[in-house]
Amino acid sequence: MGTFSLGAMLVAALITLAALATSHTFSVFFPGLLQGAWLTVQIAVCGSLLAVIMGTVSGLAKLYGPGPLRWLAVTYIEIFRGTSALVQLFWLFFALPLFGISLEPFTVAVLGLGLNVGAYGAEVVRGAVQSVSRSQWEATIALNMTRVQALRRIILPQAFIAMIPPWGNLFIELLKSTALVSLITLSDLAFMAQEMNQTTMRTIPIFTLVLLMYLVMSLCITIGMKRLEKIASKGMPRGRSA
Template identity: 75%
Template sequence: MGIPTLVAMLVAALAVIGVLSFREEYSLFVPGLLQGAVLTLQIAVLGSLLAVVMGVLAALARLYGPAPLRWLATVYVEIFRGTSALVQLFWLFFVLPQFGVTLDAFPVAVLALGLNVGAYGSEVVRGAIQSVPRGQWEASTALNMSRPQMLRRIILPQAFIAMIPPWGNLFIELLKSTALVSLITLSDLAFRAQQMNQTTLKTVPIFTLVLLMYLVMSLAITIVMRLLERRASLGLARGRAA
């Protein structure tokens, strides 16, 4: 699906929300749901940034780090891939205080979701780096580059393009996982929808708006990642031509 189609879908979803917000049975819920959507988006953006940082660091540590760092990175990846995001969320929020570490709900949400997705992302980064043709490494060695120089100038720019589509999928999964944060008292989009539904029993208008709001956010992520992929591909093509 091309970018113009995605943009058309995004505009259509926004238009539907706009039209529904003028109908009496929907307009009552729009302000509260928008507030929840803002919190959801904040958690998703900050969690995604943390996920990228942790994914890149863990992948580089596992590939090129000394033995202790490789071991730590492997432990991190296996723990956060092998356990439920919900359990991780509960552990950080309810168990850490038993050890004298108390965090507010918002940083816990960012940490839990960011670390969880970062563990999956580390495999994306590792696979992308290893997919760069061996000849690129040999050419870099022939140019007398150090390993950090090879990674920064030759390997990572090529691997970056291969990382973008799977990272886009992970960001969307993180966005949808934000619905879990309602269980640690955060009033995200899902939490506000549940509260409104319990007090008004207006299930159809509430969850129609929620569905559309999640769709808008996920389409926005997809469009941004597609544009980033296109720009990176063009930049790499220009670099090879030069």
């Protein structure tokens, strides 16, 4: 689906959400859900930044790091990919205090989701770097570049384009996973919806608004990543495997 179609879908979702928010049936729930959605956005943005940092560092360390650093990267990736995000959140929130380390719920949410998605992102980075044509590496050797120079100037700019679509998918997955933070006392969008539903039993209007809010947020991510891919691709040929 092209950017124009996604933009049209986003506009339609926003118009529908605005129309419902002003109706008598839905308006009573909208302010509280909007407050929860704002917390969801904050967690998603901070978690995504952490995921990109951890994914990039771990992916490159797994490829080119010295033995101990490579081992640490592999251990991190396998632990966080191989266990449930919910268990990771519970461990950070409920188990760490037993060792004398207490973290705020927001910090736990960002750490848990960011580290979880970052482990998947590490494989995205590794695969994108390895997809760059071998001839590109050979050219950097001919130019007498160091590995760091080759990565910074030649390899990573090309690999970055290949990373954008899968990173977009991971950001959306992280956004949807923010619903888990309601279980560690954070009043995010999912938590507010559950509280309202238990109090009023108005399931259809509440979760219709929630559905539209998540759709708007995910469409914003998709459109933003497609726009970023288009900008990054200008004048940058994609490397092909030799």
